[in-house]
Amino acid sequence: MHPFFTQSGRLGVYLLGWIPLTAILGGLLMLAGGLSLLEAAALATPLGLLYAFLCLSSWYLCRAFPVDSARLLATASALAVASLVAASLWLLSGTTLAWVLALFPVFETLPDRLAHAGPVVFLLGVLLYLLVLAMHYVLEAAEAARGQERRAAELRTLAREAELQALRERLNPHFLFNSLNSIAALVAIRPEEARSMCALLSDFLRTTLGMSERSSISLREELALAHRYLAVERVRFGDRLTLTEDLDDSAFDVAVPPLLLQPLVENAVKHGIGAHIEGGILSLVTRRRGDRISIVVENPADAGSEKPAGAGIGLANVRRRVAACWGDAGHVDAGLSNGRFRVEIELPAGP
Amino acid sequence: MPSPLLGAVLVDDEALARSLVRQLLAAHPDIRVLAECANGFEAVKAVAETKPDILFLDVQMPQLDGLEVLELIDRDAAGRPAVIFVTAYDQYALKAFDANAVDYLLKPFDRARFDRALERARTRLAAGGAPPALPLGPRGAPLSRVVVKDGVTVTVLPVGKIDYVKAEDDYVLLSSGGRNHIKKQTLASLEVALPRERFVRIHRSYLLNLDRLARVEGSATGAFTAVLIDEARLPVSRAGAQRLRALLGPR
Numbered sequence: 275m276h277p278f279f280t281q282s283g284r285l286g287v288y289l290l291g292w293i294p295l296t297a298i299l300g301g302l303l304m305l306a307g308g309l310s311l312l313e314a315a316a317l318a319t320p321l322g323l324l325y326a327f328l329c330l331s332s333w334y335l336c337r338a339f340p341v342d343s344a345r346l347l348a349t350a351s352a353l354a355v356a357s358l359v360a361a362s363l364w365l366l367s368g369t370t371l372a373w374v375l376a377l378f379p380v381f382e383t384l385p386d387r388l389a390h391a392g393p394v395v396f397l398l399g400v401l402l403y404l405l406v407l408a409m410h411y412v413l414e415a416a417e418a419a420r421g422q423e424r425r426a427a428e429l430r431t432l433a434r435e436a437e438l439q440a441l442r443e444r445l446n447p448h449f450l451f452n453s454l455n456s457i458a459a460l461v462a463i464r465p466e467e468a469r470s471m472c473a474l475l476s477d478f479l480r481t482t483l484g485m486s487e488r489s490s491i492s493l494r495e496e497l498a499l500a501h502r503y504l505a506v507e508r509v510r511f512g513d514r515l516t517l518t519e520d521l522d523d524s525a526f527d528v529a530v531p532p533l534l535l536q537p538l539v540e541n542a543v544k545h546g547i548g549a550h551i552e553g554g555i556l557s558l559v560t561r562r563r564g565d566r567i568s569i570v571v572e573n574p575a576d577a578g579s580e581k582p583a584g585a586g587i588g589l590a591n592v593r594r595r596v597a598a599c600w601g602d603a604g605h606v607d608a609g610l611s612n613g614r615f616r617v618e619i620e621l622p623a624g625p
Numbered sequence: 626m627p628s629p630l631l632g633a634v635l636v637d638d639e640a641l642a643r644s645l646v647r648q649l650l651a652a653h654p655d656i657r658v659l660a661e662c663a664n665g666f667e668a669v670k671a672v673a674e675t676k677p678d679i680l681f682l683d684v685q686m687p688q689l690d691g692l693e694v695l696e697l698i699d700r701d702a703a704g705r706p707a708v709i710f711v712t713a714y715d716q717y718a719l720k721a722f723d724a725n726a727v728d729y730l731l732k733p734f735d736r737a738r739f740d741r742a743l744e745r746a747r748t749r750l751a752a753g754g755a756p757p758a759l760p761l762g763p764r765g766a767p768l769s770r771v772v773v774k775d776g777v778t779v780t781v782l783p784v785g786k787i788d789y790v791k792a793e794d795d796y797v798l799l800s801s802g803g804r805n806h807i808k809k810q811t812l813a814s815l816e817v818a819l820p821r822e823r824f825v826r827i828h829r830s831y832l833l834n835l836d837r838l839a840r841v842e843g844s845a846t847g848a849f850t851a852v853l854i855d856e857a858r859l860p861v862s863r864a865g866a867q868r869l870r871a872l873l874g875p876r
Binding site for chain 1: 641714731
C-alpha cells in the first residue's frame with residue numbers, strides 16, 4: 275500500500291504540490307493549443323488530479339527497481355518505458371475528457387485545440403512522471419536512513435537502560451548496610467580488619483561508580499570488581515562463603531559491558547550462600563575456546579529448589595545486555611545441574 | 626532495688642552481627658547472653674530451653690526467617706521473651722508491630738539506638754503482662770509453606786503437602802501424609818493466609834486442600850462428607866458444600 279495512503283498528511287501535501295503543476299498544464303494548453311482560460315481550467319483541473327494519482331504508481335517501480343549500479347541499464351529502460359506509458363495514458367484520458375466536454379456547446383472546439391497541444395502535453399506527462407519517480411526515490415532513501423538511525427538509537431537506549439539497572443542494583447543499599455554493620459562489629463574486636471574492610475568497600479564502590487561512565491571494560495577489570503565484592507562478602511559470611519576459581523587468562527582482554535557479571539555474582543551470594551545455613555562454594559570459571567570465551571558463575575542451588583525469586587531480575591538484565599551487545603552471537607544459559615545453579619555466558623572473543 | 630538479671634538470646638546468621646550485639650550488651654551488667662544462634666532452627670530450640678527474657682532476632686536468615694521463628698516460639702503471659710528485631714531491611718517494620726515486638730533496630734545502628742531498644746525491653750518486662758501478639762495476618766502473597774513445631778523440632782510444610790487443617794480451640798491440627806502437626810493459630814487466620822483457590826473451608830472446623838479431594842458423598846439425611854484420596858472422611862457443612870460447588874462446578 276502506498277505510504278501516502280497510510281499517512282494522510284503526506285497525501286495532502288503531495289496533492290497541494292500538484293496545484294502549481296496543474297497550473298503549468300493549464301498554461302501550456304493555452305499557449306500550445308490556444309485554449310481559452312475557461313477551457314484550460316476545465317480540462318487541466320481533472321487531468322491534473324488524475325495524473326497526480328497516476329504518478330503515484332511510480333512508487334511501485336521505485337520499490338521494484340532500487341538504485342543498484344549492477345542493473346542500471348535495466349532500471350533506466352524500465353523507468354523510461356513506464357514514463358512513456360503513463361504519459362500516453364494521460365494523453366488518452368485527456369482526449370477522452372475533451373470529447374466528453376465537447377458535448378457542451380461552450381467546449382465545442384476543445385478536442386481540436388487539444389490535438390494541437392498533444393505533443394507538448396505528452397512531453398509534460400513524461401517529465402512529470404519522472405519528477406514524481408525521483409521524489410519517490412528520495413523519500414525511500416530518507417526512510418531507510420531514518421530506519422537505521424532508529425535501530426541504532428534503540429540499541430543505545432537498551433544498553434543504557436541495562437547499565438542503569440545494573441547500577442541501581444550495584445549500589446545495593448542492603449549490601450552497604452550489612453557491610454557497615456560488619457565493620458561496626460569489627461571496630462572494637464579486630465580494628466585492623468575493620469580498617470581493611472572500610473578500604474575494600476570504598477574500593478568496590480569507587481570502581482563501580484567509575485565503570486558506569488564507560489561503555490566497555492576488559493573481562494580482567496570485571497573480574498577484579500567481582501573479587502572486591504566477594505572479599506567484602508567474605509567478611510560478612512565468614513566460612514560460609516568459599517570461593518573457587520578457574521580463570522583462563524587468555525580470556526581476560528575481551529571487552530564486556532561494565533557490571534555484566536555483578537548481578538550474577540550478587541545473586542550467587544544471596545541465594546547460593548545466604549540461603550544456606552552451612553553456606554557453600556561459589557565458583558567462577560573463565561575459558562577461552564578458539565574465538566569464543568565462556569564465563570561461568572556457579573553456586574549451591576537454593577534449598578527451595580524453585581528458581582530463586584531475585585535471580586530472575588538479575589538474569590533477565592544480563593540476558594538483555596548480552597543481546598544488546600552481541601545479538602545472536604552471545605548466549606546466556608542458566609539452569610540447575612548437580613544441585614548447583616549455573617549461569618554460563620558465552621561470547622565471541624573478538625571486538 | 627537492684628534490676629533483675631535478664632537473659633538474652635541472639636539470633637543472626639552472621640557471626641559478626643551477633644558479635645556486635647554481644648559487644649554492646651557488655652555495657653549492661655543486668656543482661657546475660659544465654660545463647661547465640663546462627664539459624665531459625667537453633668533459635669526455636671534455644672528459646673525453648675533457656676527461656677530468655679529478651680530475644681534479638683534477625684529477619685533474613687537461611688531456610689527459616691525471623692518472622693517464622695516468631696510464629697513458633699511460645700511467649701508466656703508476660704510477653705516473654707521481649708523481641709527486638711535486628712535487620713538491614715526496613716520493610717518488616719509493620720510485621721514487627723503486628724507481632725508486638727518491642728523494637729526494630731535497623732543495621733547499622735549505634736550504641737544510643739541499641740540502648741534505647743534495651744530500655745524499652747526492660748520497661749515492657751517490668752510492667753509484666755504485655756498484650757498478646759496479634760495473630761499473624763496474611764503477608765500479602767499467600768503462604769507457600771507453613772512452619773510447625775514439635776517440641777523443639779521444627780518442620781517446614783510446603784502447602785502442597787497439607788491434606789487438611791482441623792480446628793482445635795486455640796490451635797490447629799495440620800494433617801500431612803497421615804501425620805499430624807499442631808500449630809498455635811486460629812483456623813480463620815490460616816484460612817486467610819493460605820491460597821484461596823486451593824484450600825476450602827468445608828466446615829466450621831475443617832479446611833481442605835482441594836487436591837486431596839476424591840469425591841463428595843451425600844447421605845439420606847442431606848449431610849455431606851468429603852472423602853479424601855487416602856479414604857479419610859471429613860464432614861462438610863451446608864455452607865461448605867456451597868463453597869465446594871462454586872469452586873468445582875456442579876457435580
